[in-house]
Amino acid sequence: xxxxxxxxxxxxxxxxxxxxxxxxxxxxxxxxxxxxxxxxxxxxxxxxxxxxxxxxxxxxxxxxxxxxxxxxxxxxxxxxxxxxxxxxxxxxxxxxxxxxxxxxxxxxxxxxxxxxxxxxxxxxxxxxxxxxxxxxxxxxxxxxxxxxxxxxxxxxxxxxxxxxxxxxxxxxxxxxxxxxxxxxxxxxxxxxxxxxxxxxxxxxxxxxxxxxxxxxxxxxxxxxxxxxxxxxxxxxxxxxxxxxxxxxxxxxxxxxxxxxxxxxxxxxxxxxxxxxxxxxxxxxxxxxxxxxxxxxxxx
Amino acid sequence: xxxxxxxxxxxxxxxxxxxxxxxxxxxxxxxxxxxxxxxxxxxxxxxxxxxxxxxxxxxxxxxxxxxxxxxxxxxxxxxxxxxxxxxxxxxxxxxxxxxxxxxxxxxxxxxxxxxxxxxxxxxxxxxxxxxxxxxxxxxxxxxxxxxxxxxxxxxxxxxxxxxxxxxxxxxxxxxxxxxxxxxxxxxxxxxxxxxxxxxxxxxxxxxxxxxxxxxxxxxxxxxxxxxxxxxxxxxxxxxxxxxxxxxxxxxxxxxxxxxxxxxxxxxxxxxxxxxxxxxxxxxxxxxxxxxxx
Numbered sequence: 001x002x003x004x005x006x007x008x009x010x011x012x013x014x015x016x017x018x019x020x021x022x023x024x025x026x027x028x029x030x031x032x033x034x035x036x037x038x039x040x041x042x043x044x045x046x047x048x049x050x051x052x053x054x055x056x057x058x059x060x061x062x063x064x065x066x067x068x069x070x071x072x073x074x075x076x077x078x079x080x081x082x083x084x085x086x087x088x089x090x091x092x093x094x095x096x097x098x099x100x101x102x103x104x105x106x107x108x109x110x111x112x113x114x115x116x117x118x119x120x121x122x123x124x125x126x127x128x129x130x131x132x133x134x135x136x137x138x139x140x141x142x143x144x145x146x147x148x149x150x151x152x153x154x155x156x157x158x159x160x161x162x163x164x165x166x167x168x169x170x171x172x173x174x175x176x177x178x179x180x181x182x183x184x185x186x187x188x189x190x191x192x193x194x195x196x197x198x199x200x201x202x203x204x205x206x207x208x209x210x211x212x213x214x215x216x217x218x219x220x221x222x223x224x225x226x227x228x229x230x231x232x233x234x235x236x237x238x239x240x241x242x243x244x245x246x247x248x249x250x251x252x253x254x255x256x257x258x259x260x261x262x263x264x265x266x267x268x269x270x271x272x273x274x275x276x277x278x279x280x281x282x283x284x285x286x287x288x289x290x291x292x293x294x295x296x297x298x299x
Numbered sequence: 300x301x302x303x304x305x306x307x308x309x310x311x312x313x314x315x316x317x318x319x320x321x322x323x324x325x326x327x328x329x330x331x332x333x334x335x336x337x338x339x340x341x342x343x344x345x346x347x348x349x350x351x352x353x354x355x356x357x358x359x360x361x362x363x364x365x366x367x368x369x370x371x372x373x374x375x376x377x378x379x380x381x382x383x384x385x386x387x388x389x390x391x392x393x394x395x396x397x398x399x400x401x402x403x404x405x406x407x408x409x410x411x412x413x414x415x416x417x418x419x420x421x422x423x424x425x426x427x428x429x430x431x432x433x434x435x436x437x438x439x440x441x442x443x444x445x446x447x448x449x450x451x452x453x454x455x456x457x458x459x460x461x462x463x464x465x466x467x468x469x470x471x472x473x474x475x476x477x478x479x480x481x482x483x484x485x486x487x488x489x490x491x492x493x494x495x496x497x498x499x500x501x502x503x504x505x506x507x508x509x510x511x512x513x514x515x516x517x518x519x520x521x522x523x524x525x526x527x528x529x530x531x532x533x534x535x536x537x538x539x540x541x542x543x544x545x546x547x548x549x550x551x552x553x554x555x556x557x558x559x560x561x562x563x564x565x566x567x568x569x570x571x572x573x574x575x576x577x578x579x580x581x582x583x584x585x586x587x588x589x590x591x592x
Contacts, residue, residue, distance in 0.1 A: 006406065012480035013397040013405050020394035020450055021411070024418060027447040030431045031423025037430070044430065093321075096314055105315070111578065112322040118570050118577070120509035122527045126534045126563040127328045130335070130556065137331055140346050169324065201307060234512060238531070252425070259426040260516055272424030280421045287420075 038270040058270035067254065068271065074160070075250040078231040081164050083224045089168050090175035091217060095209055097176060098183050099201070113173030125238025128166055129153065153239060159248040163239065167232055182216035183209060215294045222290045226283035229275050251275050329567070336360070336561035340554035358552045359561040369562065371522060372529035375441065376508060379525050383445040383507040384500055387454075391499065394455045396484045399462035415452045432517055443517035444510070444525065454499055461495045462488055498580040501573065508569055530566055534559055 006014055033048070038058055040051040062068050093113075100106040116124065131137045132152040139149040152158060186208065194204050233252035240248040251271060259268025330350050335343055336359050337352035347353045363369050394415065402408050422428070428447070437443035465488055473483045489496060514528030521532065 010405055016393045016397050017411055020390045023390060023446065023449055024415060026435065027431060028418040031427040032421060034423050034427025034430055037427060099314055109318045109322055112325050115574060116325055118505055118574060119567060120511060120527050122511050122531045123563050123567050126559060127332055131328060135346060255425050260429065265426055269424060269426035272426055276422055276424050283420050
């Protein structure tokens, strides 16, 4: 019973794993080891082995940069608002979609509202920037109605809500698929029984549909916990500007600017490491809870 | 059991109205962009364009046709989609098959499974990942866009769950006929899993077409950007800077806004084209991921 011994008949299976394991090792595992640069004064020319070790200095420096606290708070605020609003929106829209009687209308609506999910944030950002600009469609209508034009994307106090609003608009349609699937598993005889008992449609939704979706809702909310430090990097990068850094700059965009544009590699990877560790804890916890609560297994 | 009460009718009406508005909010932006791209710059500047082109003009598209940068980027994007989908499907399939085996049939199955799942839990982050791509000399090459992201563990697990449901008898009879694992995988499992494989191919293609951040950081010069990365830099610039003599005449008739709109529209055409075809697959794809049997 040697643990390392490979059964002769299974050699082909190990050969198959070879290439995937190699690619994952180089591009997923080596970066994990690469986080050591957060404890170094990293120089690309010297690499991970020869750069000078400076212990926790990068983290200490981070504490003294006022932006950092702001950036973390922005990330938490935007991401948690997104999780709550997007989940609620998907559940509500799924229930309302289920109430549409006409099959053709329902299918048409689904086809249309799923679509924005498949457009990249470059395209969506391009469209949104144009529509919200001073000469854009929205301001065109505002001025026709007698209001002053609003430079939406320059208003720091509005920016987080614009992010939440536009992303909710983009993904709610597609997000309903999971919940619609949950609704179809509900036994239709329950509704018939409720109708005979005189329960109206709202009561039926409240007492049958929602409880029937409970396990899916719990599962989706649990799994979304892992995204609490993920405010939607590509969306923010497309829509923000220095004018809204105060409320709209998030960890990922800060890491990008600091690390890759200003070459502060170690400082940026230190906050990147902080983000990765918090995500690790939350994702592991959420998988564990999901497994306990609804027997959901990722593999 | 159709409820025909007044309250029900009012609810249905409002509900229908709500979805009409939601659908319009998804359609109007696209139509508006198209209308801008097809209007003369003067009408756009005057704020006359909403849903239909005003003073119809193809000048913006003419301008783009002459813009070699745009087409270079388009070519890189197409190359990336083909290469990326091929590599990613090959690696995903190769990993999914062994992982679908039981511990008895594949001794170290749990080890490999955990090896892959670990990467879903923890990542080195942007900067270390960038450094590894740099040290493996992929910067400035198309391989940087297709290799580091080749394996989506989620897709591997999805496909391996699907493989697990292929009846054992089929595999056993293949082994009886003397087929090895490689032959069994490619001539039996893959054809039997066509629906999920098609789903993964389509999603992977769309993913590659849509990616732009990796192009932005891994390519040092703009002439190596895929279309979406190129577009990103163009869209964030306040004014289109290319001003050679040939374009000067055209530029008086088009504006920054009409050109941007036309580029945004062209970049979304591939998605618009595959979308009807995708629909057949993405519901089944999502279901497999969402509802575990």
